[in-house]
Amino acid sequence: MWEWVAQLSPAMQALLGTMFTWGMTALGATIVYMTKSINARLMDSMLGFAGGVMIAASFWSLLAPAIEMAEQDAMPALLPTTVGFLAGGLFLAVVDKLIPHVHPTSPIEDAEGIRPQKRKRSTLLVLAITLHNIPEGLAVGVAFGAVAADFPSASLTGAIALAIGIGIQNFPEGAAVSLPLRRDGLSRRRSFFYGQLSGMVEPVAALVGVWAVLVMEPLLPFALSFAAGAMIFVVVEEVIPGSQENGHKDMASMALMLGFTIMMMLDVALG
Numbered sequence: 001m002w003e004w005v006a007q008l009s010p011a012m013q014a015l016l017g018t019m020f021t022w023g024m025t026a027l028g029a030t031i032v033y034m035t036k037s038i039n040a041r042l043m044d045s046m047l048g049f050a051g052g053v054m055i056a057a058s059f060w061s062l063l064a065p066a067i068e069m070a071e072q073d074a075m076p077a078l079l080p081t082t083v084g085f086l087a088g089g090l091f092l093a094v095v096d097k098l099i100p101h102v103h104p105t106s107p108i109e110d111a112e113g114i115r116p117q118k119r120k121r122s123t124l125l126v127l128a129i130t131l132h133n134i135p136e137g138l139a140v141g142v143a144f145g146a147v148a149a150d151f152p153s154a155s156l157t158g159a160i161a162l163a164i165g166i167g168i169q170n171f172p173e174g175a176a177v178s179l180p181l182r183r184d185g186l187s188r189r190r191s192f193f194y195g196q197l198s199g200m201v202e203p204v205a206a207l208v209g210v211w212a213v214l215v216m217e218p219l220l221p222f223a224l225s226f227a228a229g230a231m232i233f234v235v236v237e238e239v240i241p242g243s244q245e246n247g248h249k250d251m252a253s254m255a256l257m258l259g260f261t262i263m264m265m266l267d268v269a270l271g
Contacts, residue, residue, distance in 0.1 A: 011207060018137050018163070021137075027174065029175065029195025030192060032188050033188050047243035049259035051240050054232075060268070063224070065224055083225070096131065099113045135231045140163050145211075
């Protein structure tokens with residue numbers, strides 16, 4: 001089924017995968033053409049679902065293969081996975097403190113980073129989602145790079161499953177940017193533009209991930225774990241809190257369980 005994808009270069013595979021994830025972000029942003037707001041219960045469920053997908057992808061598609069690769073290289077499996085995982089979370093934490101941004105569910109007064117008050121809300125919203133899309137793009141790039149490097153525990157279908165899962169959870173992220181901007185008075189066209197713009201970073205990050213793997217093959221377990229740590233930081237710092245701010249905690253939690261289950265099924269079935 002995926003033979004034609006196997007004929008492409010690793011960079012093209014990663015670009016194709018992240019073009020899909022970017023497209024899903026844009027698809028989510030198109031909701032702004034249908035409504036100016038969305039039911040809070042539905043949005044919380046969508047964010048919870050996204051969190052579940054990201055958690056499952058972090059383990060099944062990134063950490064588990066990283067442990068297997070480390071064991072095959074006769075090194076302590078805990079060393080690259082632990083260091084990489086913590087480094088990924090620390091990297092996102094530092095970037096989160098430096099880059100001015102505001103979370104979609106937060107007022108402009110709660111903007112974070114260096115001197116955010118000098119930025120427009122539209123810019124801050126796009127920067128927030130863009131920051132959180134960096135680890136997703138890296139994860140896809142590293143996954144396809146691992147396949148090109150012929151690691152036994154890496155598979156093309158597994159990398160495709162990861163891209164599909166991340167694409168699915170990108171849908172609510174596009175809506176989470178475009179709808180607040182529409183409520184703030186921006187036109188539907190500009191709201192959509194900014195909403196889909198946040199996904200543009202994923203193809204760039206994917207190319208960086210592919211390059212890093214092919215140039216530094218021995219560091220692949222570290223790279224996979226790094227992407228996993230960055231994704232988990234995003235889930236804990238933004239996605240889960242955002243899904244529960246409106247009080248629909250039980251529904252958001254069940255949606256997270258559903259997202260985790262679907263991503264796990266995708267990875268097991270295709271990986």
